[in-house]
């Protein structure tokens with residue numbers, strides 16, 4: 001079990017957990033997230049017109065063949081139609097913050113769990129492109145960070161990356177663990193990591209250079225369900241512009257809905273313009289609450305990708321429906337039902353899976369299929 005074996009954090013009492021829940025309501029996000037399971041069920045309603053061209057990588061298999069030929073998909077239990085955890089993080093705080101935040105120790109121990117259990121990080125744009133390059137036998141995991149807060153990325157007085165921020169922890173972990181890359185996707189607001197002047201833009205540029213994806217989380221975090229069509233497009237166009245102003249080559253291909261809430265016209269979350277500035281998102285992140293289907297699964301909708309809220313395993317109680325949304329819950333589910341996991345064949349060009357799952361494969365990926 002995930003809970004006992006791999007975490008050493010002292011148990012949080014039920015009373016304390018309750019207090020954390022109440023504290024989290026202060027920023028309004030928890031209440032919204034509680035409503036969110038609906039948005040997962042609504043996933044089918046999202047506009048599927050913007051299906052990304054995941055076939056663009058077709059040229060790769062030939063190049064990879066030599067190195068990959070010896071991997072037998074059956075031997076590594078490859079299932080590239082399995083599910084992928086997309087984890088949602090907010091702040092990394094010494095006192096643990098609200099129920100959306102983690103302490104540095106909790107984040108490190110989640111990384112340790114993921115590494116030990118053969119998860120390897122990729123970025124969201126790689127997921128939606130179906131460009132998943134992780135070692136044979138491992139499962140991709142996507143780290144997503146919302147709100148561009150100081151606790152995610154800051155410098156020490158000496159100008160080093162603060163080792164207790166999300167970025168600092170990821171970089172250190174990758175340094176210490178072979179075949180684990182410090183990658184993930186940041187969903188950025190107009191307020192850039194707690195600094196207001198040019199240093200915010202410099203931080204964005206630095207994140208981009210480190211290989212992190214920069215995504216849109218609107219300019220001011222307004223609830224998109226409270227805005228008219230013009231307001232929605234203003235928030236998203238200015239949010240994208242803010243990123244591209246700082247990082248000229250940033251593509252801003254994905255976005256995360258503030259509080260997981262859709263605008264009335266959902267198509268405006270994917271595409272629109274304001275004052276001559278256009279935006280186009282090929283991937284849209286929800287707030288809850290289950291793993292994402294494989295990007296090769298017929299049910300994968302890049303414009304409504306569910307996320308799992310990261311929380312230490314002590315925070316989830318099997319009898320509490322709120323608890324069912326957390327990473328601790330889902331890691332246990334995957335331990336008990338490993339056949340649900342996406343497991344890589346080690347070759348980003350082919351899609352390997354046990355042939356009994358063939359019916360789940362989306363037609364557009366049939367040319368890369370490798371059932372066994």
Ligand SMILES: [Zn+2]
Pocket residue numbers: 146147217221258259
């Ligand atoms: Zn947010």
